[in-house]
Amino acid sequence: MNSRNAQIHPVADSIEVSHLPAARRQLRIAFVTETYPPEVNGVAMTIARIVEGLHRRNHDVQLIRPRQDAADAAERSPRFHEVLMRGLPIPRYPNLRMGVPSKRALVQLWSLQRPDVVHIATEGALGWSALQAALHLKLPVCSDFRTNFHAYSRHYGIGWLYKPIMAYLRKFHNRTACTMVPTEALRQSLDHAGFKNLSVVSRGVDTQQFSPLRRSQALREQWGVAADDLVCLYVGRIAPEKNLTTLSAAFDAIARRDARAKLVVVGSGPQMAELQARHPNAIFAGQRKGEDLAAHYASADLFLFPSLTETFGNVTTEAMASGLAVLAFDYAAAAQLIRTGENGLLVPIDDAAGFVQAAVAAAADLTACRALGVQACETARALDWSSIIARFEGVLEAVMQRAALPQGHVPLTLGERHSA
Incomplete structure (x- = not known):
């Protein structure tokens, strides 16, 4: 993959991508997630839709996820390559796996196969390792806010962890160039909680399957x-x-x-x-x-x-x-x-x-x-996945464009601009 030496810089203002044209060139995308089908949950399903959509739009996708069981094998096909990492079962969720710290392995992988952009879908140990590896290699990196772990803490008798969990999530996402969220209400809530560089990318539904x-x-x-x-x-x-x-x-x-x-x-x-x-x-x-x-x-x-x-x-x-x-x-x-x-x-x-x-x-x-x-x-019927994928693609392209700008240059903003 082509080497890229641009540093990721913080954004001064919120970012506008809704009117950017769809990416026109083939991208090499490293997509990191700690859940993926056949695991059954909304995050896994949505991530699979986006990965498949990016692949259909002729991008090279390197999917990095935990190995789900001993029989799990990495899939390889033209422009698609899975990298399976070590994983552990999640307490109280026996059918799900979580990643383990893997920074060294990811630095080695991306030094040999350098992606144009890294997208991190989950904030666990594998996601944190991916963030550290991407920053170490000066790769453009963005993220998703997909699961309210901070809200879940209140339902499992560990509400006292709410503040440290929120602090970790804020630190995680604010080190990426952009965090994608599915609704405007969530964007506003996270903005008030100190999260930066937020961009709304909604979700679609398969109206052929669900009818x-x-x-x-x-x-x-x-x-x-x-x-x-x-x-x-x-x-x-x-x-x-x-x-x-x-x-x-x-x-x-x-x-x-x-x-x-x-x-x-x-x-x-x-x-x-x-x-x-x-x-x-x-x-x-x-x-x-x-x-x-x-x-x-x-x-x-x-x-x-x-x-x-x-x-x-x-x-x-x-x-x-x-x-x-x-x-x-x-x-x-x-x-x-x-x-x-x-x-x-x-x-x-x-x-x-x-x-x-x-x-x-x-x-x-x-x-x-x-x-x-x-x-x-x-x-x-109006919730078409193709338009969602195009917007997701546009955010990736905007993150890459900003990473390539000279130090100190103020670019277009990556989130959506809203009046106060």
């Missing part, structure tokens, strides 16, 4: 529901940070009014046994993928999503694309996409009682509920 056309009468019959019965769906981790107490309260209130209503839960996690005990008549489908997952979405009617720890919430857009009415708090993707009473239902943050009341009201009128789902699907 009302995936609705399955056979699946509904397996669930024991008739055509005019209400199916409430939850998809996601079954874990404390997902606020499942509110999910339970909402469905209990629905069931008291409609004994035929059915709760379907897709996912797994440490609170599985507790939730099963609370809802013995619910359908617990476990983890689902591909067309099977799409059928579970489309065969429901009302999507209940009470989480308050998302950076975006891919399940929100997947449910909308599948033609479901979504009930969520006014937060993350839901706040960005849902207009209450038009294409879904929003409740003020932390108003658990309001969430329960809205769930009961939606369940009381199945016709209106399904009409919201029709409009939700129309909204999702």
Whole structure:
């Protein structure tokens, strides 16, 4: 790869990339992540979409991730090369791996195969090592803010770690040239917390996979529901940070009014046994993928999503694309996409009682509920991944352009310019 000696300089102002042209030349991109399919989570899915999109746009992608198990083998194909690093299981998340300190290995790798730009998707030990290696080699580097680890700490009895976790995340991201965030609300929140060089790059949804056309009468019959019965769906981790107490309260209130209503839960996690005990008549489908997952979405009617720890919430857009009415708090993707009473239902943050009341009201009128789902699907049609990839590509190009400028030169800003 071509050598690049430009130093990464801090940006004085926020950065404007929304009007920059898409990158026109082939880039060599080192993409570092500590989660990737077949691991099942929203971060892994989104990263895979971006990596695949960059590859389709004729960029050379070097994907660096932890080895997931002994049988895991690095994939190689034209313009795509996986580098598997040592990893360890994550406590309480046995199906996920985390990286280990690897600066020396990455310095050696990038000295021999120098990328044009390094993108770091996760902030664990592997991500920190990648940041240190990139700065050591004076490589342009940018990052993602994808998971609210600081918010999760409050749900696992370690709320006292909130401040040190935020300090670490701020230090991590402020050493990169740009941090991409999925919503304007999150950009503002992080900006107020002292994060710099933030740029909004939203997320898309695959409307070919997630579609009302995936609705399955056979699946509904397996669930024991008739055509005019209400199916409430939850998809996601079954874990404390997902606020499942509110999910339970909402469905209990629905069931008291409609004994035929059915709760379907897709996912797994440490609170599985507790939730099963609370809802013995619910359908617990476990983890689902591909067309099977799409059928579970489309065969429901009302999507209940009470989480308050998302950076975006891919399940929100997947449910909308599948033609479901979504009930969520006014937060993350839901706040960005849902207009209450038009294409879904929003409740003020932390108003658990309001969430329960809205769930009961939606369940009381199945016709209106399904009409919201029709409009939700129309909204999702505009969330095209190709435009998201083009914007992501534009941020990478802007980071590289700024890194190539002489010391002290004030460039265009990398985040989006907003009035005070």
